[in-house]
Amino acid sequence: MVVLAKIISRSVFETSPNNSMESVTTMNNKTIYAASGDKNIKPVRRSNAVIKTGMVLAQEVIHDGKLLCSKNTVLTQDRIDYLKSWGVETVKVYIQDTAAPSKHELIVPAPVNERVDFRSFEKEYSNKINVVKGQLIDICSGAEASVDRLYKVTEDIMGKLEHKNDIFNYIRFMKQSDEATFGHCINVSLLCNLFGHWVNMKEDEIVLLTVAGILHDIGKTKIPEQILCKRGRLTEEEFTIMKTHTSVGYDLLRSMNIQEDIKLSALMHHEKIDGSGYPMGAVGSGINKFACIVSICDIYDAMTADRCYRGRLSPFYVIKTFETQSYGELNTEYLLTFLQNIAYTFLNSMVKLNDGRECEVVFINKQHLSRPIVKHGNDLIDLLLHKELDILEVI
Numbered sequence: 523m524v525v526l527a528k529i530i531s532r533s534v535f536e537t538s539p540n541n542s543m544e545s546v547t548t549m550n551n552k553t554i555y556a557a558s559g560d561k562n563i564k565p566v567r568r569s570n571a572v573i574k575t576g577m578v579l580a581q582e583v584i585h586d587g588k589l590l591c592s593k594n595t596v597l598t599q600d601r602i603d604y605l606k607s608w609g610v611e612t613v614k615v616y617i618q619d620t621a622a623p624s625k626h627e628l629i630v631p632a633p634v635n636e637r638v639d640f641r642s643f644e645k646e647y648s649n650k651i652n653v654v655k656g657q658l659i660d661i662c663s664g665a666e667a668s669v670d671r672l673y674k675v676t677e678d679i680m681g682k683l684e685h686k687n688d689i690f691n692y693i694r695f696m697k698q699s700d701e702a703t704f705g706h707c708i709n710v711s712l713l714c715n716l717f718g719h720w721v722n723m724k725e726d727e728i729v730l731l732t733v734a735g736i737l738h739d740i741g742k743t744k745i746p747e748q749i750l751c752k753r754g755r756l757t758e759e760e761f762t763i764m765k766t767h768t769s770v771g772y773d774l775l776r777s778m779n780i781q782e783d784i785k786l787s788a789l790m791h792h793e794k795i796d797g798s799g800y801p802m803g804a805v806g807s808g809i810n811k812f813a814c815i816v817s818i819c820d821i822y823d824a825m826t827a828d829r830c831y832r833g834r835l836s837p838f839y840v841i842k843t844f845e846t847q848s849y850g851e852l853n854t855e856y857l858l859t860f861l862q863n864i865a866y867t868f869l870n871s872m873v874k875l876n877d878g879r880e881c882e883v884v885f886i887n888k889q890h891l892s893r894p895i896v897k898h899g900n901d902l903i904d905l906l907l908h909k910e911l912d913i914l915e916v917i
Contacts, residue, residue, distance in 0.1 A: 579595045583605060583610060584685060590608055597615070600885075640688075643688075644696065648696075650708060651701050661740065661774065661775075667778045667784075669730070669733050672737070675736065686719065690868070693709045693712065693823070693827075694837075702751075706820075707736050707737070707738070707739055709819075710736070710816065711736040713735065714735035714819050717856075721859060730812070731812055731815060734816055738788050738791050739771065741769070741788060744774075765800050765801065768788065768792055769801050772788050786810035787810065790809050791816045795809060817852060818852055818857060818860050821844075825843070836915050837868060838892050838916075841865060868916055870882060872916070872917050873913045873917060874914050875896070893905040894913075
C-alpha cells in the first residue's frame, strides 16, 4: 500500500503492547500504527503517517523542477534531513505492503534501457526523427514553418515521460549516428522545454523556446556532409564554413511568419556575452534571451552525445567544464540555473568512477556541483576531497 507520509522535525516511535506494530506520534499528537507485518491491520490513513528511516519512496520527489530522490529509494536519516532542507513536507512511501520493496533488501534501479517507460520514449523519439527531418528539409525548400506542428513533435515525446527530468537520462541512450543533426535538434528542444519551466516562463513562451530549440541548427542542412560528419578536427577553412550555419539558418527563417525570438536563436546561439562568439560578436544584453538558453542546451547535448569523432562525455564532466570555462561567456543567471538543476537530476543515480567502482550519488555539493558525495557499499566518498577520482559515466 502507498500512503502520504509527513516529514517533521522529530518523530517519536514506540512499541505497541503486542509488539506487532510500531506506533508513530504525528504532528497533531495522534498515535497511529504503521509498518506492521500483520496483513489484517487497517491501512494507515492518508497524511497521518510520519516518515522514518527504512521507509521506501513510492514516488520520485521533485521540488521546483529538481529531482531530489528517486522512486524506491530507501530513506536514511541523511536523506530525510536533505528533503526537509528543501522544504518538502510530505512524500509517498510504501507501508504494510508485502509486494513493496522490503526495507532490508537492496534497491537497485533498473538500467535505463530496460525500463518500460524508456522503451515507450525511445519508440516515440525514433519516429519523430524522420518527422523533424522532413519538416526541416521542407522549410529549407521554401515551405512555411509551423510553430504548432514543430512544437507537437516535442510535446508528443514529452508525453511519454513519467517525469520531465527523465530527459537527461533518456536522451543519452538514444542512437542517432546516422541522423545526428536532427536528433540533436530534438534533444535541444526537449532541454529548452524543461529549461522554460525551470525559469517559470509563461506557457506561450515555453512553446516558442521549444521550437527555437528544434530550429536552432537548421542552417546545418546547408553545410557539406563531409564537413558536418568529419572524423577529427576541422581545418581552419572547414571551421569557417561550419560557422556559417548560424547566418544561413537565419536567412532561411528570416521571411517566415514566425516569432523573431526563434529566428534570432538560429542566428545567435553561438554568441558569447564577452563578445568572443559568432557570427556578430554580440555582447551581454545584446544577445537574445532565447538564444542564451538555446546556447547552453546546445553545448550540453553536444558534449554528452556520441559524435562521429568521439564518444559521449559524462554529465559531471560537462558540469565541470561549464563551471571552469563558461562563466563570463554564457549568461550567468541561466547557466547557474541549468547547472543546479542538472546536478540534482542525477542525485541517487548510479555512476562509475575512474577507478572502476560503481557508486550511488547521495549528496550534491552546492558550491562544487561536479564533485558530489558518492556511496560505495558502506563507504562515503567526497569527490571534493578526492581529486584523483572522477565520474566517468552515469549508468
